[in-house]
Amino acid sequence: MGELQRIIRKTNMVIYSCRGGKPMDKVLFRALGERFGLRHLDNNLLADEDGVTSLQVVPGKSTRGYIPYSNQRLLWHCDGYYNAPAQSIRAFALHCVSPAADGGSNELLDHEIVYALLRDANPDYVRALLAADVMTIPANTESGVETRAAQSGPVFSVDPATGSLHMRYTARTRSIEWKQDALTGQAVTCLRELLAAGTPYRFTHRLAAGQGLLCNNVLHNRTGFTDAVDKGMTRLIYRARYFDRIAHTHLNEIFDLSTH
Template sequence: MNNPFDLDDTASYQDWRRHKLSIAPKSTEDLIVEVNDPRALTPNEHAALTERIRSCNMAIYAGKMHDADTDIPRLLGEQFGLRHLDANWLAGEDGISEIRVFDNGTRQHYIPYTDRPIKWHTDGYYNPPERTIRGMILHCVRNASSGGENQLMDHELAYLLLRDEDPQHIQALMQPDAMTIPERVDDTDGVRAAQSGPVFSLDSSGNLHMRYTARTRSIEWKQDAATLAAVAALEAILASSPPHVFKARLEPGMGLLCNNILHDRSAFADDPTHPPRLLYRARYLDRISTIS
């Protein structure tokens, strides 16, 4: 069977590469679909979002609902086969997390719940394999007074650029011990065992998955020349702002629907005279279904 992600199948890779680049979006505007109610998409709205997911693993919906209601991302996700939420211990009772600044409690110790910037990553990179995050929704209820912009990149295009530079980079980052998140022991979340795994892997259907963080703390890269060269090359690609990186600042009612693509977040500031920035984050063990 042809497999574009097999390093020995150059012909399939070149065919996939040509097609991937031919359908890749050119701007952030190409990602956006205007919708009326994300909880109940029209056939045309669903088809437009599906088309973007197929081309670049992401879409941005611009809805008209500004309610603080976690049913918005939950019911949107169900329309794309997203049903198995990763109900991590910091999420709400319904498995969806409030991404906002917490000034006290456990969450204040984790960067997503602060106003600080977050480096390039895919979500759940510290999870064990049975809790691999494949799909994600970020829904904006309120934005910040300033900042809070995301950079977005299809992980398949990151793979493409890295493989074009040197296929050995891909081989190194597919090693099962390429990236390790060390054991964590503290008073708030107890013990989290060390978790090793590849950066690039394939699921049972042959879809490419990426597990990555640009953090330099609480991460250990395999200490061989090939892995370190591959990591440096990936960092250089992301730092070079390639044309496949899109910048987006979600406004109230907007959201990101994606197959756990690469993304970051700039620092932000809330206006003390207005309600603070609030996003809902739903992380799924499912990949988005693009079967119409």
Template structure:
């Protein structure tokens, strides 16, 4: 039983943390297959389908659906599915389509070709929108696969709350350093007109100002990023990098096939390199939100 001031992410609340940790790790999924919910159409979820997806998100901050709408190029699949989980406020990022949902595919020319998500190259571990200012923090994210690559394009997935547990168990000072307001700075991006985006500094771990839910802002990139010069922070970042490149049972690996999708509270993820051919041209829709999945708040998952 929790209490009204329940705060497992406070370093001054070991009792709350240990209670939350025990419940979090109890019966935690062991395989990628354990995250999959088989459904008919993401645009028209049954109550049972919705509840099964929500139950996984409440446990792991993510779920994968496998639907019957493979090879259907309709962005309403992602939008309508998101709405059913309270994901409504789309982030219209720079290279998103006009409707705010991004079509992820290889671009051989134009501005997109300069950004890794629009190439066939691997993408390192990250959470989405790590370069966004606090008022545009990405809390929820969806991927929907229209067509998979001929080869490659697998994802690694890890719940940020699990990463938090691993770090805090190793050394609580790691969490303290990663919550510093100037822990990680994304330098300004310059374009032909000057500064397109200013320096964006912030913590790796932070809490929702109302619900107290955990947010993680991270990228394993080594270019275009500045870490605060602090020995404890440097050790924390090294520990996290080692964790994400380990064979941890809490890291799930798999590939979204046509009709499959990921809905999550902006979990850690990466992507392997891939190859298209004449038959297969990888296309995924990505939606980023300023909302968390409704019903996954601390107060809902761990009621008093």
């Protein structure tokens, strides 16, 4: 566990692999999160009753526009980008019960690296993306009923409780409204170009059965995938989103800033 936290402190993420013993069910999955200080689950509308989401192809959900429940690709995003600030997702975990027959890989990119690359390109881009009104997620409505209000906020912010950087972002153009000024437009273009370009800081991995991801809500995407139902090869991933950040990875703790 100490080695996993050391890696997370360095990269904001770690991939683990379970060996032997009892396969991880959702009870054990939640217990794993608790060992890393992750106790406050985001029990969102589409989560299971226990707060853990079973990500698999669900036709009824995918036809309503919920892409995670389809086999389509997912563009770059941070989880919970549509949440209110008081419900920011600071960490999430994935666990692969079974992979697809083909596809379903994730790319992962530390949002702190993205912040640094943007700052190096032009410090004004970072300032633009720190604005409280730079990004608005439109309200979500189903059958004429609003299920989630519109949410405006920054792309980058500093969590006052931990001193750590937080990011809200989605590359889905239909899910986002940007502040209409020239500097914001330039900053968003630069961000998109950074995500599209190759970088040595990007990790690519396809979770195998028994593998999982623990992270401080880093940027990530997913390739499309194909299930083979007749062969019993259908993708099932457990996902847990947390309002907590992974324990002992807070910037205030790492640099002993809590009393300054």
